[in-house]
Amino acid sequence: MSILQVKELQVTFVVDKKKVTPIENVSFEMNAGEVLGMVGETGSGKSLTAHAIMGLTSLVGGTIGGSITFKGRDLLLLSEKEMQSVRGSQIAFIPQNPMTSLDPVYRVGNQIVEGLCKQVKIGKRQAKQQVIELMGKLHIPKPDRVFQQYPHQLSGGLKQRIVIAMGLCANPSILIADEPTTALDVTVQAQIMLLFKEMTRTRNIGLFLITHDLGVIAQVCDKVAVMYAGTMVEFGKIREVFNSPRHPYTKALLQCIPHIGMEKGSLAAIFGNVPSVDTYPSGCRYHPRCSSSDSLCEESPPLLLQIESDSRVACHHYLGKKD
């Protein structure tokens, strides 16, 4: 049973009296105890999708179409006040940069307690105890000492763990993490990613992980959604997508990544640049860079086809082809 169901999500903004749609045709489901990865290049609409789920896009003047069903309720129909009771306590968000998301003049422990007290009816002392316990579960060494420290006294990895504790403190059912390890070193990235995986399983939450790193997706996620220029091009189980990608973009993207022991000169590149929101091409947004595009791709945008219960692809050329 899925806890989050996004159907035909569309976000539009009006910029200089012109309508732009940075997100179109995004549909996926997420289950509890599962890591769903969203991967894409800069400007592909990953973060905006997360903001839409959190109900933040309407606050900055966007209009949302489609539906976002969380535990049987359509979040798009909730009032801002009702949404506030969901945001944070049921759907929590972990921002990209732990360095800038902590207040430098407050002790980190108190910053977690503050969030907890806002969302749950709980006494200060009890909250502190709970937070220290949670910090321990996130493998923070000497949690009662770290509780008293200021952000600048902590390393990047520890700061990221504090931010994760802030997200988890109210026991949400969904955690959205937006590029949580881009600011960290590789050895620390490995620690944090494995921690995320462990938390998803032990707390039975749904983790929505946004990243541009296909390696992280392959190792951490159960399902993946591939985004390109604001549209979802492919969605499916991790092994299916990585072993037999259905969309030409997914295929090409996987060939762009170097790995150890790879033959020199065998790296492939995708020709051209990622289009920006005001220069999206007509038809399939990937067609100018696609090696197998034809006139149909130029004219009409492909639909996001459901192939099996858990996989979707948006490509004119996938129809009827099965290899």
Next chain:
Amino acid sequence: MGKLLEINDLSVSFDIKGGLFLRTIGTITAVNKVSFTIDKGEILGVVGESGCGKSTLARLILRLVEPDSGSVLFNGTDVLKMSKKALRRQRRHMQMVFQDPYSAMDPRYTIFRSLIEPFQIQGVKLNHEERRKKIDDLLELVGLSSEHGSAYPHELSGGQKQRADIARALSLSPRFIILDEPTAALDVSVQAQIIKLLEGLRERLNLTFLFISHDLSLVSYFCDRVIIMYLGSIVENVSAHLIGKTACHPYTRALIASIFKTVPEENTATAALEGEVPSPFNLPSGCVFASRCKYVQSLCREQTPILKESPAGGQVACHFPLYN
């Protein structure tokens, strides 16, 4: 193939000032007795986590930062002993491409003007037509067109800007280019384009590269040899292509194990290291990696291992290298 660059015992440390009257309260050893060579036409990779001294090393080689000790021999002449005038002439042959293409170009200059600047600095006299021709050739070399010359940096995409940045480094036909994380700010599809461009340029122009990156997979693909740095010291110097098989320093092994492979079946990524890179402030004696090493023994905390030949073919600085 001869040596193009030979670096011996290069060190630099910075004083940290603080407290009342800004007294020196400690020193950070950014680069600690680093020695290596680069052959003509070779691509040498430098890998390490943030703060390991990769970028400082690049700046030392170009003498943008003055070292405390050591020597940098470029084609047999010591760059560090050159007069200011000679150094300026020397810089024609050694150029650098910076990490962030967004801040490496002057936002008020057109690409054309940014590309013509190196010629003016080096006193190369060109008439109007020669200038046009030179810049058009340079832009074409990096896969841009002459229209891009009249654009301002903000009008270009990240990949195009990095191409312009490479064109600027190539303008005086250098023999050696330092690439400091040239693709870190770019998307993977664009990263692959830039890497392919660099591969082609090296072939055509017979260039030698020092390629700095934190991405071990990328370095092992693009480079011929890799040096792994940790807290200012080289811990290993190894063949790039064979790194998966021949690396024998515990830190290099841990870096390899931390890579998230794009093959879901090979569930290999492990948190191979506990903790984080310690502060480079007043380093303890002994091996720099001792505080995080799984195989640490008492000797490691007492004596600093020196870089010596390893039977696997590279050089390693470890008392107990992993030879299996």
